[in-house]
Amino acid sequence: MTTPAVPGPEGPRPAPARRRPGGRTARIRAQVLDAVLVELGEHGYDGLTVDAVAARAGVHRATVYRRWGDVGGLLADVLDAAGDDDWQPPDTGSLEGDLAALNQEIQEALTARPPIVAALIAASFRSEKAAHAQQRFWEDRYARCGTVVDRAVRRGELPPQTDARRLLVAATAPLYHQLVLLRTPSDPRMPGDAARAAALAAAAGAFAGSPPAGGTRGASRS
């Protein structure tokens, strides 16, 4: 969680001004991607243009067009850069605690001002490139969070055959659903409530194999 562009599991934000590592190419990329985030936060997808990004970054517009092509290419690279970090999920000592801390990061990202993560999600409905990059970013985050489930299994909190992705989606989906789709006002209890529900379901074996249609557990799957 120390790289410039990523505060948590859920996305990028502009880095504070500082000296960039790497050569000229890396420096230009960092300037351009930061400019994308600032423009996106200020104007949303509709106000985002390659020309405005180039002007804000202090980079020639021909360079931006050549390297990123269009707004979709810029957004995709923002997400790819955000995923290129060393973020790891919280480690609090319990499954419920880890999920609650993860949800807390998600809630903060989804309600942050300027609303960059929300704007990226909205942009994913406009640009296929951004949509695919967001998918890659999220799948990588869920994969990293597998360690939360592994630790819980090692502690004996969960059955060994627990489906990590399904548990993690159950724990985090209510936050996205309420804040992004239902547009429910943010509630400080939401992260912990959703974590607790998923942890209780997990402890009851909800994610330890999918039952066959009849509703009883199939020996071949568990």
Added chain:
Amino acid sequence: MTTPAVPGPEGPRPAPARRRPGGRTARIRAQVLDAVLVELGEHGYDGLTVDAVAARAGVHRATVYRRWGDVGGLLADVLDAAGDDDWQPPDTGSLEGDLAALNQEIQEALTARPPIVAALIAASFRSEKAAHAQQRFWEDRYARCGTVVDRAVRRGELPPQTDARRLLVAATAPLYHQLVLLRTPSDPRMPGDAARAAALAAAAGAFAGSPPAGGTRGASRS
């Protein structure tokens, strides 16, 4: 589930051609809203224009502009009309069965061709009017689904103080998250899996009041 524009909990689709009840005003509204759905399904939000809707509906464009104003107004009215029906949630005899049947309807709506519900969700990121109408539609659907929880409480499946909305969001959110945001390919087990997880969490008391920060149940809330 018998009104022309609504197949289930999750949204509208064009009605088959048939005689409309009501007078000329109602007939024009039905023609225009059906035309919105067809245009949206064929071209998405970007291809949706008042003029194309008017032409397809066989209604003078001045009438459409006067009554609906713009594309956002048309989409909002589609959603308001969709909510003006007698849809009730499934009644299968068990909480898990009801939630699974509900999720099945949601999965079908979200993966339908043409992708009208998906296009309406995408449009809600473009138009404030559509976003507010979608919120109203969903809140009304969740309120109607409260009967699923009431029945489960009466059957003794759930504690009486269960928070219906929180349980329903937990049951349905994984479908929306996977199909709309993560763009996970549809899986026939998804509706039942998410229903089962929520039912197990509910039976364990996950939605019977929110615990205080320490993690133990507060007497004042339960």
